[in-house]
Amino acid sequence: MSLVEIARFQDVYEADLAAAFLSAHDIEVSVTERFQTTVDPLMQRALGIRLMGRADQADQARDLLKRARAGEFATEEGDDLNAPEATVRAASRGLALLAFASGAGFVGTSLPRRFSAFQWTGLAILAAAALLSLALWVVATLNA
Known part of the structure; x- marks a missing residue:
């Protein structure tokens, strides 16, 4: 055969x-x-x-x-998934930004390493953005 x-x-x-x-x-x-x-x-x-x-x-x-x-075996229900909720998308973006700013995306070895100044700056910016968004959420919640 x-x-x-x-x-x-x-x-x-x-x-x-x-x-x-x-x-x-x-x-x-x-x-x-x-x-x-x-x-x-x-x-x-x-x-x-x-x-x-x-x-x-x-x-x-x-x-x-x-x-x-050609789609002959496709079903009526389709293959599309529901779009993720806005909160899930926002959380995903935040985690991706945190990973980028902390340098997690650029880790090449398993050796212990220290954060560079660029990474500390990124973490500080993320922390400030998180605190600002938390403050805006608290103000919006109290005013509602």
Whole structure:
């Protein structure tokens, strides 16, 4: 039994979804280049992720994937998620800003390190902004 390329993807997760979809339709496939692309994710775009299957099922598998891309198997309920609440978005932005200002996004080693002046300045600005927003919230709450 020889294997042939059914499809090629640039993302291992997309390839896994296609493999699961085809497996649900009783078509045997395997995702290749998984090790190389998960060790070095930049290789996903360079090599691509191949979906390999049996030669006698290749045409049926390609047809199913083509029909899936066209939306034939989509449900009426859709795939959209509800947008997050404004408070969740604000909290996410605040945490991201805190991580950036504290240098958490630039940590390259696990060695103990001290904050730089830039990071202390960022933390001070964040603390001042947090106190100001807290004060504005208290004033708005008391006036309501």
